[in-house]
Amino acid sequence: MFSPWILSLQLILFPLFWRGLYTTETNPQLVLTDPVTTIFKSAVLKGDSLVEKVEILKPIDLELACTWTGNPNKLPNITGYWRKDGSEITNSRLTVQLENEQYNLKRVFRITGDTLGNYSCIFSDTDEAKIDFNVAAPEMDDKKDKPVVAYVGDSVAVACKTKLPPNTWLWYKANGTEQELINATTDPLRYKISVDGNTTKLTVMNLTEEDSGVYVCSAIYNIKASVSRVEVRVITFMEPLKPFVAIVAEVIILVLLILFYERWSSRKSSNSPTENGVHAEQTHKLTREGNNGMDENTTTRQRKI
Amino acid sequence: MAKLQPPQAPQSQPAAPDGGWGWVVVGALFVTSALVFGIIRSMGVFFVEFVQYFGESAQAVSWITSIGLAMQQCVSPFGTALCNAYGARPVVMAGGCLSALGFILASQATCVTHLYLTMGVISGSGWALVFTPMVASVMQYFTRKRSLAMALGFTGVGLSSFAFSPLFQLLVEMYAWRGALLILGGLSLNIVACGALIRPLGAHKAVAALAPGESAWSCASIFHRAYSYLELSLLFQRPFLTYSLAITFFNCGYFVPYVHLVAHSRHEGFSQYQAAFVISATGVTDIVGRVVSGWASDLGRLRLSHMLVLWTGLLGLSLLVLPLGSLGGSYPGLLTVSLAYGFCAGAMTPLVFAVVPEIVGMERMLGALGLLQMIESVGGLLGAPLSGLLKDLTGSYTASFLVAGGFLLLGTMVTATLPHFFSCTDQRSLQRHAHNSKQQNQHSPESGLMTNSISEKLNHIDTIPYSQPQLDRNSLQLEPEVYMPLNQSKTDDATNKC
Numbered sequence: 001m002f003s004p005w006i007l008s009l010q011l012i013l014f015p016l017f018w019r020g021l022y023t024t025e026t027n028p029q030l031v032l033t034d035p036v037t038t039i040f041k042s043a044v045l046k047g048d049s050l051v052e053k054v055e056i057l058k059p060i061d062l063e064l065a066c067t068w069t070g071n072p073n074k075l076p077n078i079t080g081y082w083r084k085d086g087s088e089i090t091n092s093r094l095t096v097q098l099e100n101e102q103y104n105l106k107r108v109f110r111i112t113g114d115t116l117g118n119y120s121c122i123f124s125d126t127d128e129a130k131i132d133f134n135v136a137a138p139e140m141d142d143k144k145d146k147p148v149v150a151y152v153g154d155s156v157a158v159a160c161k162t163k164l165p166p167n168t169w170l171w172y173k174a175n176g177t178e179q180e181l182i183n184a185t186t187d188p189l190r191y192k193i194s195v196d197g198n199t200t201k202l203t204v205m206n207l208t209e210e211d212s213g214v215y216v217c218s219a220i221y222n223i224k225a226s227v228s229r230v231e232v233r234v235i236t237f238m239e240p241l242k243p244f245v246a247i248v249a250e251v252i253i254l255v256l257l258i259l260f261y262e263r264w265s266s267r268k269s270s271n272s273p274t275e276n277g278v279h280a281e282q283t284h285k286l287t288r289e290g291n292n293g294m295d296e297n298t299t300t301r302q303r304k305i
Numbered sequence: 306m307a308k309l310q311p312p313q314a315p316q317s318q319p320a321a322p323d324g325g326w327g328w329v330v331v332g333a334l335f336v337t338s339a340l341v342f343g344i345i346r347s348m349g350v351f352f353v354e355f356v357q358y359f360g361e362s363a364q365a366v367s368w369i370t371s372i373g374l375a376m377q378q379c380v381s382p383f384g385t386a387l388c389n390a391y392g393a394r395p396v397v398m399a400g401g402c403l404s405a406l407g408f409i410l411a412s413q414a415t416c417v418t419h420l421y422l423t424m425g426v427i428s429g430s431g432w433a434l435v436f437t438p439m440v441a442s443v444m445q446y447f448t449r450k451r452s453l454a455m456a457l458g459f460t461g462v463g464l465s466s467f468a469f470s471p472l473f474q475l476l477v478e479m480y481a482w483r484g485a486l487l488i489l490g491g492l493s494l495n496i497v498a499c500g501a502l503i504r505p506l507g508a509h510k511a512v513a514a515l516a517p518g519e520s521a522w523s524c525a526s527i528f529h530r531a532y533s534y535l536e537l538s539l540l541f542q543r544p545f546l547t548y549s550l551a552i553t554f555f556n557c558g559y560f561v562p563y564v565h566l567v568a569h570s571r572h573e574g575f576s577q578y579q580a581a582f583v584i585s586a587t588g589v590t591d592i593v594g595r596v597v598s599g600w601a602s603d604l605g606r607l608r609l610s611h612m613l614v615l616w617t618g619l620l621g622l623s624l625l626v627l628p629l630g631s632l633g634g635s636y637p638g639l640l641t642v643s644l645a646y647g648f649c650a651g652a653m654t655p656l657v658f659a660v661v662p663e664i665v666g667m668e669r670m671l672g673a674l675g676l677l678q679m680i681e682s683v684g685g686l687l688g689a690p691l692s693g694l695l696k697d698l699t700g701s702y703t704a705s706f707l708v709a710g711g712f713l714l715l716g717t718m719v720t721a722t723l724p725h726f727f728s729c730t731d732q733r734s735l736q737r738h739a740h741n742s743k744q745q746n747q748h749s750p751e752s753g754l755m756t757n758s759i760s761e762k763l764n765h766i767d768t769i770p771y772s773q774p775q776l777d778r779n780s781l782q783l784e785p786e787v788y789m790p791l792n793q794s795k796t797d798d799a800t801n802k803c
Contacts, residue, residue, distance in 0.1 A: 149481040240484025247491035254498040262504060
């Protein structure tokens with residue numbers, strides 16, 4: 001029933017507050033040692049679906065406020081409820097009243113490392129309109145889907161970057177399902193880890209074939225660690241050598257073909273028995289014969305005017 | 306001399322066949338220019354990897370192509386001198402091996418200096434031994450269709466820079482930059498196969514015979530031969546110097562848009578995709594311009610030097626107008642002027658080479674090309690940094706484009722000062738007809754040592770109006786007799802043909 005009207009609308013993102021999200025305190029009355037601060041996040045829905053990302057650094061109280069203005073029916077009362085990760089939160093159903101042409105729904109959630117997830121507020125009429133809030137730790141910037149290739153005996157550098165600097169960085173090497181922590185201090189000849197604000201770089205030196213695999217960088221925030229995986233492939237020099245040798249063979253074959261074809265065709269075309277000598281001799285012979293055709297040549301060779 | 310052998314079979318015509326095997330050599334030039342300049346233009350993919358691996362700045366890494374190009378241009382005279390001595394085929398094949406060796410060694414580099422030495426010096430020298438001799442070979446194979454042949458050969462550059470960038474990206478992803486450089490070395494070896502395709506036309510340039518009693522390896526004779534092979538006598542002749550000055554001015558302005566067009570588009574407020582599209586469109590019109598110009602100049606309506614002046618003049622004008630084109634944030638305006646620039650820049654390229662035989666003659670063309678490349682490198686080295694400096698001083702690219710356009714127009718005017726520029730006819734065609742009637746009766750004792758090809762005989766005619774015969778003893782006897790009647794016939798024919 002909403003569809004034709006909704007399809008013609010564009011979801012407009014309301015300017016968002018990020019009060020206190022990146023600062024240590026939001027409210028001057030709160031004591032600095034108070035570990036849990038409150039963050040307010042609101043969104044306005046005009047169509048029937050909207051997705052928002054919320055990046056959390058440490059455990060906080062998060063108040064999510066949804067406003068829906070897109071209902072053409074303008075019923076005075078509709079039902080609103082909340083979902084977490086797809087399943088409805090118990091006892092969250094409320095009756096929402098129409099105020100100033102909009103419906104408002106608000107709830108406070110305590111966010112810790114275990115309660116991160118996808119929170120949605122749903123306005124339920126004959127159809128459902130919802131806003132999704134993806135509450136998670138900050139994600140890594142660059143997605144690396146192609147493996148990094150390196151050679152045996154060489155070194156390789158893998159980097160990870162985030163928008164916000166974490167408390168620490170940790171690197172792991174994945175062995176099947178397990179992860180093994182990489183300690184650069186115990187193995188300085190092989191590993192080197194450098195941290196520069198919101199970037200970190202792992203350098204693996206003296207590569208061997210066993211160093212192939214997935215390396216995991218994890219950015220430790222107060223709330224949770226955010227990970228990113230990179231695959232490293234270690235190959236020997238034999239691998240590019242194969243196409244190289246193939247190309248060299250092709251070139252040699254081509255050159256031999258060209259030279260033999262030339263010798264064969266000039267042997268075919270020369271009048272007198274040719275000495276199987278050097279090309280220079282043959283071309284000398286040809287050029288000497290060319291003098292006789294000089295008269296014909298001059299008429300064909302007309303310069304541009 | 307002329308009547309020794311019975312008439313030869315029609316297909317073995319060594320002098321400018323204008324077709325037949327010549328088109329195969331054009332194909333070889335296509336592949337060669339793709340493998341030389343296409344690789345240079347697509348190096349950007351590797352630079353990103355070098356910056357990441359070696360931790361050097363982008364500027365330090367960009368020196369690699371600068372050194373490579375500088376070597377290619379400065380070693381050119383030696384390449385053509387070797388060509389004069391040993392023929393084009395062995396020189397091009399050796400150059401191919403050398404450039405491949407540079408890449409193969411570069412795959413083992415452990416610091417950026419290694420890359421300078423291998424990719425810059427060694428591969429650059431290889432390219433020098435390859436490019437100019439290849440161009441000269443194509444020019445020897447054609448007379449009437451010379452510009453078209455050159456233009457078709459040079460389209461290799463444009464098409465390969467489209468194809469090589471994704472290819473290099475793929476190679477780097479599969480084998481990392483070391484393996485990719487190794488495979489690139491293998492690809493460069495294909496230049497050897499292209500060199501094998503050059504069938505020699507006539508013998509190489511022969512130096513004057515040794516005086517009796519002089520050893521072949523004495524200082525004087527080595528110096529004498531080097532002087533002759535390098536065509537250093539050209540440096541004392543006004544037409545050649547005029548043309549090389551004009552080319553240097555052209556080079557000052559020619560590369561500026563390639564370097565600055567993207568930055569200028571972004572500066573004017575266009576998005577990255579729009580700027581990239583402008584460059585791609587310019588590349589396409591460059592290719593089209595080359596072919597059209599080659600075909601048009603072979604129609605013979607205008608003299609080659611006149612056409613060159615036409616295209617370079619238009620190019621200079623389009624550069625002057627380029628800052629205006631994007632005035633008011635107009636994207637179609639910028640695109641139109643850039644397309645015009647691309648077309649004229651492409652149109653100019655084959656003519657720059659094709660005019661050389663008109664000025665110095667076919668015999669000295671090889672050495673002339675080499676020397677020209679070396680002299681014009683000054684323009685290239687000057688142009689881009691100067692435009693960068695102007696941009697830093699004034700804050701926008703307008704001054705750079707204006708100066709570049711100014712250089713091009715300056716070069717156009719210098720070209721107009723070439724001797725016999727304002728006559729309608731090409732002096733050679735007149736003199737050739739007059740000369741050939743005398744040629745039958747000539748029997749010079751030294752022609753046994755010298756080459757006997759037709760092109761050689763006709764070359765002496767070509768050298769007459771612009772150069773003094775210095776080392777070609779053959780022509781010394783011909784000169785005085787030929788000149789007198791020519792002067793009379795010249796004026797008659799000139800009035801008829803204009």
